[in-house]
Amino acid sequence: MADQDMSNNNNDNLVVSENPEHPANLIPSLCAKFWTLGWVTGTGGGCSIKEDDLVYIAPSGVQKELMKPSDIYVLKLSSQTDLRNRSYLRSPPCLKPSQCTPLFLAAFTKRGASCCIHTHSHWAVLVTLILETRGPGFDKAFEINNIEQIKGFGRGLDKKGNLGYHDMLRIPVIENTAHEEDLTEFLEEAMEKYPDAYAVLVRRHGVYVWGETVHKAKTQCESLDYLFQLAVEMKQLGIPWLSDIEPTVPVRKSQQ
Ligand SMILES: CSCCC(=O)C(=O)COP(=O)(O)O
Numbered sequence: 001m002a003d004q005d006m007s008n009n010n011n012d013n014l015v016v017s018e019n020p021e022h023p024a025n026l027i028p029s030l031c032a033k034f035w036t037l038g039w040v041t042g043t044g045g046g047c048s049i050k051e052d053d054l055v056y057i058a059p060s061g062v063q064k065e066l067m068k069p070s071d072i073y074v075l076k077l078s079s080q081t082d083l084r085n086r087s088y089l090r091s092p093p094c095l096k097p098s099q100c101t102p103l104f105l106a107a108f109t110k111r112g113a114s115c116c117i118h119t120h121s122h123w124a125v126l127v128t129l130i131l132e133t134r135g136p137g138f139d140k141a142f143e144i145n146n147i148e149q150i151k152g153f154g155r156g157l158d159k160k161g162n163l164g165y166h167d168m169l170r171i172p173v174i175e176n177t178a179h180e181e182d183l184t185e186f187l188e189e190a191m192e193k194y195p196d197a198y199a200v201l202v203r204r205h206g207v208y209v210w211g212e213t214v215h216k217a218k219t220q221c222e223s224l225d226y227l228f229q230l231a232v233e234m235k236q237l238g239i240p241w242l243s244d245i246e247p248t249v250p251v252r253k254s255q256q
């Protein structure tokens with residue numbers, strides 16, 4: 001009971017705020033926008049936000065674009081003794097927490113993220129299918145360079161600034177599993193192997209994208225979806241999306 005507000009033992013106050021930036025308001029409003037992009041249709045995909053020590057999570061199997069603040073779960077990160085057996089400060093009645101919860105928590109605990117977005121975007125799925133045709137050894141990461149939108153990504157955990165035009169953006173790909181939760185160990189492995197990546201693709205499923213702030217998670221997710229679409233359309237046009245263009249003039253830091 002130490003963590004609970006005694007006036008309401010379900011801590012409903014944690015999801016009531018007039019502030020549109022409050023995570024309990026922001027998760028439904030972001031998901032409503034993501035639905036219009038085809039990122040969270042048919043109940044798939046979602047979004048979670050960490051503010052200080054509190055993590056706000058959507059329910060499982062609901063129409064994500066129709067969620068209300070009162071549908072949101074809240075857990076206190078520092079009170080969890082076992083992240084696989086989580087206890088919630090607030091649980092909405094008759095719902096279950098998102099199956100993506102352990103994956104969102106991995107972004108918060110292993111990457112210091114404050115927001116993690118999971119989409120089932122067609123472009124993300126198509127990129128993993130195109131990579132699959134390249135066969136074992138060549139299908140484990142999406143790589144793209146020399147496209148302006150790459151500048152939308154941070155350089156990585158604890159690194160200052162964003163990628164430059166000539167940098168390579170690398171997004172690891174993990175194989176899908178029958179149950180979303182079982183992806184967690186593979187997502188964590190990919191995070192270790194690609195410490196600077198802000199996203200992990202899941203073959204034939206979608207993508208997880210995170211950021212140090214909600215703004216960064218959202219803009220990185222948008223930049224990535226743009227690049228996935230571009231890569232698929234380049235492939236359709238017979239243009240390789242990896243360019244071996246070398247800078248024709250020396251590149252100064254300020255030009256990148
Ligand atoms: C048709 S969605 C299947 C589950 C899934 O991949 C997903 O992202 C949604 O999980 P949730 O538990 O948040 O509904």
Ligand SMILES: [Zn+2]
Nearest residue numbers: 044045118206
């Ligand atoms: Zn999913």
